[in-house]
């Protein structure tokens with residue numbers, strides 16, 4: 001049955017950075033497709049509130065509070081899940097930050113902070129997830145890239161480099177883990193209406209640029225990632241490996 005290909009009933013998805021924004025939207029979509037969700041965030045209040053609103057509509061939600069740059073906390077979170085008998089079948093490496101500054105004014109510490117949060121975290125969390133997926137012989141890893149996985153924009157160099165790295169990390173994961181039944185793929189969102197991008201929406205010139213430059217003539221909504229996330233989390237993508245799928249209203253396809 002074609003519809004069963006997209007059914008996530010019985011699986012568990014860990015979505016990093018899922019107390020708001022794109023992560024929350026994808027977590028909700030995966031839950032609606034049947035998955036139990038492990039919500040993650042660093043801020044206890046925001047995480048608790050997100051978990052409560054998902055539970056209120058009947059979803060199964062576990063909370064794993066950790067900072068994605070804290071390796072010891074990541075390892076402990078996976079050990080906690082193990083101890084509770086929760087196996088992560090689907091990992092969405094979504095957590096990320098932005099820091100906009102021209103490179104000649106950019107401090108090395110800020111460069112490192114963005115790379116650690118947006119790229120190294122996906123390796124560390126991916127490693128912990130894959131160690132457990134490999135013996136089970138199946139798993140889905142979805143890394144969140146960006147238009148900057150493929151094209152640069154002035155003032156966001158560390159973000160661009162991290163997201164370019166996400167594209168290649170996805171391929172590195174494929175090279176090592178596809179043989180164990182793990183499909184690693186990426187989603188490259190275009191300009192989306194999130195808190196992270198509010199400053200860009202509020203900038204009239206930037207907003208006009210996004211609308212003019214995007215063939216769909218509008219910003220994307222977080223929920224518009226759900227279809228691709230469910231596809232990449234489900235049996236429908238069991239022979240799809242190492243791809244980055246752009247959900248961008250056509251922006252990268254045109255000059």
Ligand code: GCO
Nearest residue numbers: 098146147148189190191192
């Ligand atoms: C920026 C934005 C980016 C974009 C993303 C689109 O400053 O350019 O914050 O995060 O939204 O690159 O994929």
